[in-house]
Amino acid sequence: MNPEKKGINTICTHEGGVEDVLFKGATSPIYTSTSYAFEDVDVKRYPRYFNTPNQEALGKKLAALEHAEQAMIFGSGMAAISTALLTFLQAGDHVVFQQTLYGGTYNLAVTQLERFGISYSFTTGWQVMDFERELKDNTKLIYVETPSNPLLTITDLAGVSKLAKSKGIMTMIDNTFASPINQNPIDFGIDVVCHSATKYMGGHSDICAGVVASSKENMERVYQTAICFGGSLSDYTVWLLERSLKTxxxxxxxxxxxxxxxxxxxxxxxxxxxxxxxxxxxxxxxxxxxxxxxxxxxxxxxxxxxxxxxxxxxxxxxxxxxxxxxxxxxxxxxxxxxxxxxxxxxxxxxxxxxxxxxxxxxxxxxxxxxxxxxxxxxxxxxxxxxxxx
Missing domain, CATH: 3.90.1150.10 (Aspartate Aminotransferase, domain 1)
Known part of the structure; x- marks a missing residue:
């Protein structure tokens, strides 16, 4: 069976689980250890390294859902967004944000980015031309949110992606309101997808988590930033999130x-x-x-x-x-x-x-x-x- 041809509910149910090789249970076992062997092992595991068995398995499910090569789970949506932004931006860079934006992301931009020497602009609208007007010689990233919170504005993903690629600029999206069920931005050329997994992925108002999904190359860069910031998620919550994603x-x-x-x-x-x-x-x-x-x-x-x-x-x-x-x-x-x-x-x-x-x-x-x-x-x-x- 070709994984790319599986239906969405099949992916939700079966991709990215941890096999119970000991008792053959139907659900993933939970590995709660914070201390793993480091000698004679293929992977040196540690929760802050985002590579415990449950973290790794869930990352595969999330990547499959977003048509990405890799994905990582974070402690919150803002942990995911801030880590992703600070992975691809550095002092001297400029980022363009969509005008209609989640308040937490807006607050991050206006209170924190200048501390890192990063400048930013907000568009006056959400059409492709609005993004183009804000581009500068040092623009490295365009950040969109569609549908937006709370006015449900819609941004042209293919149009923004085409504009960015013509200028050698990366694109990033907050895909929370849509969920991977309703929208897959990578299919339209968007480079990095972020989620507050607290929302539709968790779905039961009892989980706080975030997601970043992208290419293997991009996710290797995100990983290097993430292990420094320490925004990992406990394995019990990872397990709960996998349970929730099935439905x-x-x-x-x-x-x-x-x-x-x-x-x-x-x-x-x-x-x-x-x-x-x-x-x-x-x-x-x-x-x-x-x-x-x-x-x-x-x-x-x-x-x-x-x-x-x-x-x-x-x-x-x-x-x-x-x-x-x-x-x-x-x-x-x-x-x-x-x-x-x-x-x-x-x-x-x-x-x-x-x-x-x-x-x-x-x-x-x-x-x-x-x-x-x-x-x-x-x-x-x-x-x-x-x-x-």
Whole structure:
């Protein structure tokens, strides 16, 4: 069987496991040792070297999912992103970041990069021409995020990759919102793929992890940086992540379906001003998303009308959980201005189009009628409270 021809659920289930040669168990055994032999062995193993049996095996599964040659697991998404950035950038270099960017990555750029002598620019949009305008003679890297957090903007991966390659510049992406189920950026020429594995890969709101995937040559460079920064993940959590990945294809498929139905429902709700979801034909980049994504994802965002206070709306929800993170089995909502993008100034949030009324919505696997019903009753309750105030 050709591994490249395996279906996504087969890869999720079978690639990159640790064989139980002693008892022939169906699941990978956990190797929790932090001390391994160094004499008469092929590999000198140590958790901080990212090469314990569980770390190595899971890296193979992640590489297969992202169509990469190699992948590494980190202690968090930001550990993965920061390690990758500081692998390919050095003093005197310049990096171009997409304007619509996760708040943690934005904060890393504006508070840390100049300490390392690295300059940066943010695009004014997310079209290929916006990236081209920001290029300088010392630009070494273009960093994109698509779909973006929290406005679900879509960036042309093939277009950005073509631009970068014509200038000898590397490309890097945060592929968290899409997951490898919905999007494989390497197929469009992107060099390095990063994930917060806390999200769709973990999928159960009980794991914090990150991933970097790329070519063997690039990953050897990432490895040299990673062993210095020490952002490795415990083998127990690695084992839990492998367990979770086995159902990722099934989970994400259901979340995609729920998000599509929820977006359609919200579009018809008079108390919702704007809905941001690339699966909607009204989304400005719908056709682009359709051309580079296998599914439109389980994330969307929407803006409440002035008649519905965001904080009160959250308090009236009975099923959907107001929560910091996303992509779990349970549906969650958050206010980007007080969570994911709280570290950005109000002015910078405004530039991105992140308003105080914006709600980020992560669809879980519940029955869609229960979710729409919860939205409806919460809005009704808030409006009733305001009438009687």
């Amino acid at each position: 990722m294809g099934l989970r994400v498929k259901e979340q995609n379906a729920n998000a599509a139905q929820m977006a359609a429902y919200l579009m018809e709700n008079p108390d919702i001003l704007n809905v941001h979801y690339p699966g909607l034909e009204s989304h400005p980049d719908h056709l682009l998303a359709k051309s580079q994504m296998n599914g439109f994802g389980g994330m969307l965002s929407f803006e409440l009308s002035d008649e519905v206070d965001v904080s009160q709306f959250f308090k009236q929800l009975k099923l959907i959980k107001p929560s910091m993170s996303l992509a779990g089995l349970e549906s969650t909502v958050s206010a980007p201005v007080t969570t994911s993008h709280a570290l950005m100034s109000p002015e910078d949030r405004q530039k991105q189009g992140i308003r105080d009324s914006l709600v980020r919505f992560s669809l879980g696997i519940e029955n869609i009628e229960d979710l729409t019903g919860d939205i409806e009753q919460a809005i009704k309750e808030v409006k009733s409270m305001q009438v009687h105030a």
